[in-house]
Amino acid sequence: MFSLALFLAFQVGSAFADSKLDKTIAPLIGIDYKYGGTTTKGFDCSGFTGYVFNELGIDLPRSSRDLFSWEKSKKIAEDDLRAGDLVFFNTSGSGVSHVGIYVGNNKFAHAASKGVTITSLDENYYSKRYLGARRILGDETYKKIAKEIEVEEAAVAVQE
Numbered sequence: 001m002f003s004l005a006l007f008l009a010f011q012v013g014s015a016f017a018d019s020k021l022d023k024t025i026a027p028l029i030g031i032d033y034k035y036g037g038t039t040t041k042g043f044d045c046s047g048f049t050g051y052v053f054n055e056l057g058i059d060l061p062r063s064s065r066d067l068f069s070w071e072k073s074k075k076i077a078e079d080d081l082r083a084g085d086l087v088f089f090n091t092s093g094s095g096v097s098h099v100g101i102y103v104g105n106n107k108f109a110h111a112a113s114k115g116v117t118i119t120s121l122d123e124n125y126y127s128k129r130y131l132g133a134r135r136i137l138g139d140e141t142y143k144k145i146a147k148e149i150e151v152e153e154a155a156v157a158v159q160e
Contacts, residue, residue, distance in 0.1 A: 033115050038050060044111055058136070064097060064098055075133070085102040107121065
């Protein structure tokens with residue numbers, strides 16, 4: 001478990017390490033992909049996303065399409081992404097079909113065909129299919145799950 005946390009911290013950068021979100025995602029890295037999966041026996045993308053947020057006390061709609069259009073979410077620009085935001089992709093050719101959790105440093109955690117992993121938004125496959133992002137964590141909830149340094153960085157960014 002410690003080695004997974006170190007791996008995740010290395011993958012996403014020190015600003016994300018040791019947050020509640022990190023500690024929730026880290027032990028899930030490497031779990032197999034399973035269509036319709038919502039448990040640690042196997043996840044699909046929205047099952048993984050829902051599991052992580054459920055562990056943080058937040059219930060989400062089940063499908064990536066429903067998450068994308070959820071009235072409780074706020075559309076945000078890619079330049080404004082912060083840890084915990086949801087990122088969406090068209091991997092099927094017919095609209096929203098994949099979701100991941102932004103973890104910082106231009107990377108996101110998601111359940112892909114190779115299992116739960118961390119991927120760069122710059123990776124060619126995903127950058128071509130990126131549809132947008134949604135924020136579901138209000139500022140108070142964000143403060144509870146993010147490491148203090150992230151909260152300070154977000155406050156500085158707002159002031160600039």
